[in-house]
Amino acid sequence: MDQYTGLTSTHYFAPLLDLLTERGFSSADVLQGSGCSEETLKLPNQFINLTQVETIVENAIGLSHDKYLGIQLGQRLNVSAHGSPGIAILTAENSWQALQVAIKYFSLITSLISVQLIEKGEHAILVMTPTPNLSLNIEMFVMQTLMSSLDVMIAFLMGGGTGAAYLHLRYAKDEAYQQFTKRDLSNIRFNQPRNVLKFPKAVLMNPLPLADNAANQKALVDCDLQKTQLATLTSFSAQLYQQLLLYQDILPSIEDVAERLHMSSRTLRRRLKKEHNSYRDLLNQVRIHQATKLLLQDKLPITQVAYQLGYTDSANFTRAFKRHTGITPTEFLARQSIGYNN
Numbered sequence: 001m002d003q004y005t006g007l008t009s010t011h012y013f014a015p016l017l018d019l020l021t022e023r024g025f026s027s028a029d030v031l032q033g034s035g036c037s038e039e040t041l042k043l044p045n046q047f048i049n050l051t052q053v054e055t056i057v058e059n060a061i062g063l064s065h066d067k068y069l070g071i072q073l074g075q076r077l078n079v080s081a082h083g084s085p086g087i088a089i090l091t092a093e094n095s096w097q098a099l100q101v102a103i104k105y106f107s108l109i110t111s112l113i114s115v116q117l118i119e120k121g122e123h124a125i126l127v128m129t130p131t132p133n134l135s136l137n138i139e140m141f142v143m144q145t146l147m148s149s150l151d152v153m154i155a156f157l158m159g160g161g162t163g164a165a166y167l168h169l170r171y172a173k174d175e176a177y178q179q180f181t182k183r184d185l186s187n188i189r190f191n192q193p194r195n196v197l198k199f200p201k202a203v204l205m206n207p208l209p210l211a212d213n214a215a216n217q218k219a220l221v222d223c224d225l226q227k228t229q230l231a232t233l234t235s236f237s238a239q240l241y242q243q244l245l246l247y248q249d250i251l252p253s254i255e256d257v258a259e260r261l262h263m264s265s266r267t268l269r270r271r272l273k274k275e276h277n278s279y280r281d282l283l284n285q286v287r288i289h290q291a292t293k294l295l296l297q298d299k300l301p302i303t304q305v306a307y308q309l310g311y312t313d314s315a316n317f318t319r320a321f322k323r324h325t326g327i328t329p330t331e332f333l334a335r336q337s338i339g340y341n342n
Contacts, residue, residue: 007047007049007050007107007110007230008047008048008049008050008053008109008110008112008142009046009082009108009109009110010040010041010042010043010046010047011081011082011083011109012073012077012081013036013041013048013056014041014042015073015076015077015081016030016056016060016069016073017030017031017038017041018076019072019073019076020060020063020064023064025063029059029063030059030060030063031059032059033055033059033325033326033327034048034051034052034055034056034059035052036048036052036056044083045083045229047230050112050138050289051325053112053138054135054137054138054292057069057137057138057141058332061141068144069141069144070140070141070142070143070144070145070148071144071145071147072148073144073145073148074144074145074147074148074149074150074151074152075148075149075151075152077145077148077149077152078152079152079153079156079157081149082109082149083108083226084105084219084222084223084226085101085102085105085106085108085109085219085223087215087219087222088101088105088216088219088220089101089102089153090157090208090210091208091211091213091216091219092208092211092216093207093208093211093213094204094206094207094208094211095158095203095205095206096201096204098157098208099117099124099126099204100117101220101223102115103115103116103117104223105223105227107227107230108223108226108227108230110142111131112130112134112138112139112142113128113129113131113142113143113146114128114129114131115127115128115129119201122200122201122202123198123199123200123201124198124199124200124201124204125196125197125198126196126197126198126199127196128195128196128197129194130143130195132245132246133245133246133289133290133293135292135293135296135297136296136297137296143169143195147167147195147197150197157208157209158203158206165187165197165198165199166187166188166197166198167187167188167189167196167197167198168188168189168192168194168195168196168197168198169188169189169190169191169192169195170193170194170195171190171191172190172191173190173191174190235275236271236272236275237272237275237277237282240257240272240282241285243257244257244282244283244286245286245289247286251283251286251287254268254269254279284320284324285324287309287310287320288320288324290309291305291309291321292332294308295329295332295333296333302314302318302329302330305317306318317329318330
């Protein structure tokens with residue numbers, strides 16, 4: 001992921017900027033170090049990578065001292081705020097069809113979460129799985145935004161709240177979910193093995209108020225076009241990087257990876273070079289991503305993080321961290337005065 005994959009639509013960050021500027025924070029401070037401009041975030045059909053998402057979200061949490069920003073952002077996202085997928089959902093024949101559209105084109109929203117729809121008896125179960133090795137702050141922010149926006153979307157499409165749906169969350173019980181989503185906590189089960197939204201299937205078959213076949217077909221064509229364009233952004237480097245993220249400890253040598261991919265190390269280097277990348281660059285990106293997790297979630301000292309990631313000393317680690325993020329590890333931690341693990 002990082003600069004290679006883990007892409008998320010910019011549709012969701014202009015409203016986040018609005019939320020923060022309403023509280024007196026400048027857009028420049030929220031976007032600091034991300035390489036994004038306010039103008040870029042307002043352009044249609046644009047995506048930002050995981051590093052940029054992490055920087056913007058961590059800045060927003062650090063500035064606002066508010067670990068429920070995702071919930072509040074989701075409440076601002078009406079169906080049409082999701083771009084072409086939102087229009088296709090809005091004009092679908094019924095909620096079942098709308099869910100199928102959402103799943104098929106979810107990559108146009110974000111690749112940080114995968115979604116799957118399962119039929120089980122009289123219920124439909126929407127399973128939401130964060131991509132491996134997301135930091136807790138980013139996972140919680142993305143899940144909060146998704147669940148909150150689903151509340152808004154379902155309430156609009158079905159003409160009421162989500163009281164008939166049961167929500168299962170992997171996280172510890174938090175009374176704030178009721179405060180922000182106005183959900184009855186009896187319909188939320190915490191500390192579950194996976195994130196799930198469970199609906200009575202019969203409810204999903206009711207016709208939607210704005211069903212429009214012509215508008216729906218046009219939106220689906222737009223979605224297909226955008227999905228084709230997005231595919232050009234997910235390269236061999238992206239696929240390889242995602243595999244490297246799955247390693248928790250020692251990262252493999254280029255020879256080991258090449259053997260696993262049934263190619264020579266020379267071929268692997270050539271394919272990366274064709275995309276203006278190198279195996280060393282990928283490893284460095286993975287190490288920085290691991291470093292942010294060790295600093296934030298495991299709360300390890302900077303010296304220990306440097307040693308654990310194979311740097312000769314903390315000074316080399318600090319230089320590498322700043323080269324990739326624009327700030328030092330100390331500055332990075334200073335911004336994280338509050339987080340989802342507090």
